[in-house]
Amino acid sequence: MKRLVPMWIAIIAGFVMLLSTFFPITESLGETVGEIFNVVAAIAFVLGAGSLAKVNLAKISRRDQGWGYAAITLICFTITLVVGLGKIGVPQSTQFPLLGWSGEKDAEGSIFGWIYEFALVPITSTMFALLAFYVASAAFRAFRAKNLEAILLLSTAFIVLLGRTFAGVVLTGWLPDWASGLRLENLSVYIMQVFNTAGNRAIIIGIALGVTATSLRILLGVDRSWMGSGD
Amino acid sequence: MSKFITILEGLDRRWIFLAMAISVAGPILFIGITGKTLPETPTPTARAVYKEIEALSPGTPVLISFDFDPASGGELTPMATSLVHQCAARGLRMVFIALWPLGPQLIDETIKRVILADYPNLKEGVDYVNLGFQSGNESVMKVMLTDFAKAFPITKNGVAVGDVVALKGIQRVDNFPLLITISAGYPGAKEWIQYVISSSGGKIKMVTGCTGVQTPGLYPYYPVQLNGLLGAIKGAAEYESLVNSSLAPKDSSAAVPAKYLEAQRRMGPQLGAHLLMIALIILGNIAFFAQRNSKVRATS
Amino acid sequence: MISSTLILCVISLDSSGASVVGLANTSITVAGSKADLRGKIPLNELGQEISAPPAAISISAEDVAWDAGGVIKVSWQPAAGTTSATKWIVERSEVLAAGQGAGQGAGQGPWTLVAEVPIAETNAVVSKLSPDASFFFRVTAxxxxxxxxxxxxxxxxxxxxxxxxxxxxxxxxxxxxVSACVIYFILAARRGRPMKVRRIAALEAITDAVGRATEMGRSILFVPGIQDMDNIQTVAGLTVLGNVSRTAAEYDAAIEVPTSRSLVMEAAREAVQASYLAAGRADAYNADAIRYITDEQFGFVAYVSGRMVREKPAACFYMGCFFAESLILAETGNSIGAIQIAGTAESSQLPFFVAACDYTLIGEEFMAASAYLSGEPDQIGSLKGQDVAKAIAAIIIILGVVLATGAAIAPQGAMPAALEWLKGVLGS
Known part of the structure; x- marks a missing residue:
């Protein structure tokens, strides 16, 4: 029973979404299913926040290794939640001056806006920027000319890396117009548009069929392993 | 030589990180001090973005979706600036939306940077409007296909969309002849193509600016479903140079403000990083071949 | 013969000193038909219109067939020649009972704006009308x-x-x-038809990876992507998690599942608990090992990377929908010497996983993982059905390429017609 009900919810919701694409009569039903998902996901956030609090509080009370980080997590979480929900420091909305709390939570001058601009933006940008470092170390380790395919991959990488910068113009900009197709910047566009696109299309078609078959297995109840083992 | 190979084989990744930091920081400092940028030759995909926007007559509504967050802002903000710059100069009616929760703030920042600073005659709610964020990813797109006001019932400032002059005549997403998306992942350009462009029966054209990682995945859609594509900083720099050259006053030699050169300024660090990558790949292969040769020798 | 005419020209000077001509007329009927105003409108010395643009010659409205109703396509024929007009305004009015709507035209009520379209367009699809209700339409340039x-x-x-x-x-x-192909082979497998599936190294390596973690006395890290349960990749990731956690339960290895969505945390807990139960190790299940971190992409990555560096798990699984974080996670895993197995259908992230992980499930392999791991004949049958659908897609692609090439070589022959037919059938 514990698994039968979710399975049937998944099957019914799945078929409703599928049919709503083609049959106008089920269109609003499809939208309703989408809205229900959003509501359930929003409610589930309480469970997520609860789990976060529980795990970190337990860590602090047990004085586990690194419990200080858990304390920082909880303090930051609480501060952001309070200033966001309480709209602390938010100026009153000019649109609805008579209504309390009508200003935007992230309006200029608010604490939430400050956290966004001076804490969240730099931190997330820093994490994203780490990619440049990891790409370099991965390239150093992984791009080895082990066989013919790897040599082709390497040569392509060189053309695209150079073609996407001014180095390409400097190295091959002297080529006459009739041979302009061989300039690195044009070669890199050609590689991206022809070879890369062909390969990507093949992968996309394979994925699309894989998604269809997987969805069908779930909708028909053949595959139940997403709820646990398939027994 | 063998000592050098030994060092290469056991190279700590932190040295690579340091080299990357230097090769990026060097050009940043150089460009920051001298203000010089590298010249750009626009490729057809960037030209297509420029042409699609230029083809619209003043007053035409365009939907601009900010589907990214500050994390990818370094890569996408310069193209967002240029796109809004061209739309504002062209006098298009700009309707901003975001399918990422942190998008509305980025919209506000772009409005402040471009429209409020350089086009003060444009009125909020008339010439442009920020409709804020709506959760639901593809389901928001699907709702927009049948009822735009249902997907975005109020503006970011809480005004009902029915009262917004900028949205006059907009019932469904296909009332916008052009959709501009700035995309960092999911939901993003791919979902717009799959759910909106493919369902609109060719009524809407779409141009997109996306992160470098997404670019290869979007080429298959160009030029049929996707009419123009700006791939990463390179695409942004090409497009930025096109916009700047078309908007530069003919009779003045005034310098272009730094905010309209952000993408071209970032091509310097990109050059440094790419050259380092090539050097690292070559060094990695030297170590690989040296190791293989020594193994062959040991076996024989 | 002009039967009824009301033309009011207002000529004034605007702030820039240019002359402005306003033409306010309700309708002009010349010998019973709409007149083209071009040629009668004053032009400036450059030959540009300085008065109102000409009206559309004719207009028609028709129901859009095969739709959800309430959608009408309005088409009009613009006056010949170029015009300075920038857009068309389309308005609608409800059909009123006889005698109502005075001054608006017989049976026509107040007019409501329904669309504004660029001047180059000659039609507009008006939607959101009440289904099965009737409307009049009018356009103005x-x-x-x-x-x-x-x-x-x-x-x-x-x-x-x-x-x-x-x-x-x-x-x-x-x-x-596609569904028919898949269902046919599921049924065929149930009837006992033997189904063969090629060996997928990444899935074979799961047991080895879990075994290694057990030997080393370290944990297993499983990341089911960063998207919610409405993404099929997350669901596919959880099906693999069910299998990995069952193996982990059998080997008595600790498994840790950080999630970036609360709903995924709940679903993952259900999957892991069921697997521990199935392995007869319900007592070893620890719900707190499956925990929500944050929805914020890079906040999540920071936590997982930090955790990896501190705890040094022996095996890392990345199965689901990943974006920029793929390389950060896989490179960190590589630096701590973990066995890494990844699976995603995000084609843009596949190169990063291939470069940094030991095994990678590429696109459809990832989607097939659940069926492969289950070993159930009907699930394997669905993979066979998927292959047949792929073969059909390949045939259509080859046919399209042949026809398009033929049409380019011989534009006068039957090939272009055949190509158009194929395009029509495929709806493109």
Whole structure:
């Protein structure tokens, strides 16, 4: 029973979404299913926040290794939640001056806006920027000319890396117009548009069929392993 | 030589990180001090973005979706600036939306940077409007296909969309002849193509600016479903140079403000990083071949 | 003969000193038909219009067939020649009972703006109308100099409701075809037809990876992507998690699952608990090992990377939908010497996983993982059905390439017609 009900919810919701694409009569039903998902996901956030609090509080009370980080997590979480929900420091909305709390939570001058601009933006940008470092170390380790395919991959990488910068113009900009197709910047566009696109299309078609078959297995109840083992 | 190979084989990744930091920081400092940028030759995909926007007559509504967050802002903000710059100069009616929760703030920042600073005659709610964020990813797109006001019932400032002059005549997403998306992942350009462009029966054209990682995945859609594509900083720099050259006053030699050169300024660090990558790949292969040769020798 | 005319020209000077001509007329009827105003409108020395643009010559409205109703396509014929007008304004009015709507035209009520379209367009699809209700439509050309006369439909049009959205028929048929292939082979497998599936190294390596973690006395890290349960990749990731956690339960290895969505945390807990139960190790299940971190992409990555560096798990699994974080996670895993197995259908992230992980499930392999791991004949059968659908797609692609090439070589032959037919069938 514990698994039968979710399975049937998944099957019914799945078929409703599928049919709503083609049959106008089920269109609003499809939208309703989408809205229900959003509501359930929003409610589930309480469970997520609860789990976060529980795990970190337990860590602090047990004085586990690194419990200080858990304390920082909880303090930051609480501060952001309070200033966001309480709209602390938010100026009153000019649109609805008579209504309390009508200003935007992230309006200029608010604490939430400050956290966004001076804490969240730099931190997330820093994490994203780490990619440049990891790409370099991965390239150093992984791009080895082990066989013919790897040599082709390497040569392509060189053309695209150079073609996407001014180095390409400097190295091959002297080529006459009739041979302009061989300039690195044009070669890199050609590689991206022809070879890369062909390969990507093949992968996309394979994925699309894989998604269809997987969805069908779930909708028909053949595959139940997403709820646990398939027994 | 063998000592050098030994060092290469056991190279700590932190040295690579340091080299990357230097090769990026060097050009940043150089460009920051001298203000010089590298010249750009626009490729057809960037030209297509420029042409699609230029083809619209003043007053035409365009939907601009900010589907990214500050994390990818370094890569996408310069193209967002240029796109809004061209739309504002062209006098298009700009309707901003975001399918990422942190998008509305980025919209506000772009409005402040471009429209409020350089086009003060444009009125909020008339010439442009920020409709804020709506959760639901593809389901928001699907709702927009049948009822735009249902997907975005109020503006970011809480005004009902029915009262917004900028949205006059907009019932469904296909009332916008052009959709501009700035995309960092999911939901993003791919979902717009799959759910909106493919369902609109060719009524809407779409141009997109996306992160470098997404670019290869979007080429298959160009030029049929996707009419123009700006791939990463390179695409942004090409497009930025096109916009700047078309908007530069003919009779003045005034310098272009730094905010309209952000993408071209970032091509310097990109050059440094790419050259380092090539050097690292070559060094990695030297170590690989040296190791293989020594193994062959040991076996024989 | 001009039967009824009311033309009011207002000539004034605007702030820049240019002359502005406003043309306010309700309608001009010349010998019973709409007149083309071009040639009669004052032009400046450059030959540009300085008064209102000409009206549309004719207008018609018709129901859009095979749709959800309430949608009417309004088409009009613009006056010949170029115009300074920038857009068309389309308005609608409800059909009123006889005697009402005075001053608006017989049976026509107040007019409501329904669409604004660029001047180059000659039609507009008006939606959101009440299904099965009738409406009149009219268009006006608008230029900076003023608006044209209106052109109104002669009769009311109704947007009828239909059972099926016709434009999506090719997609519907494609889904039916693929589904039929998959279902046929599922049934065939159930009837005992032998099904063979090629060996997928990444999935074979799961047991080894879990075994290694047990030997080393370290944990297993499983990341089910960063998207919610409405993403099929997350669901596919959880099916693999069910299998990995069952193996982990059998080997008595600790498994840790950080999630970036609360709903995924709940679903993952259900999956892992069921697996521990199935392995007879319900007592070893620890719900707190499956925990929510944050929805914020890079906040999540920071936590997982930090955790990896501190705890040094022996095996890392990345199965689901990943974006920029793929390389950060896989490179960190590589630096701590973990066995890494990844699976995603995000084609842009596949190169990073291939470069940094020991094994990678590429796209459809990832989607097939659950069926492969289950070993159940009917699930394996679905993979066979998927292959047949792929073969059909390949045949259509080859046919399209041959026809398109033929049409380019011989534009006069039968090839172009055949190509158009194929495009029509495929709905493109």
């Amino acid at each position: 608008v230029s900076p100099n003023g608006s044209s006369a209106v052109t109104t439909t002669k009769s009311a049009a109704t947007g009828h409701w239909n059972f099926f959205i016709g434009a999506k028929l090719p997609l519907f048929c494609a889904i039916l075809l």
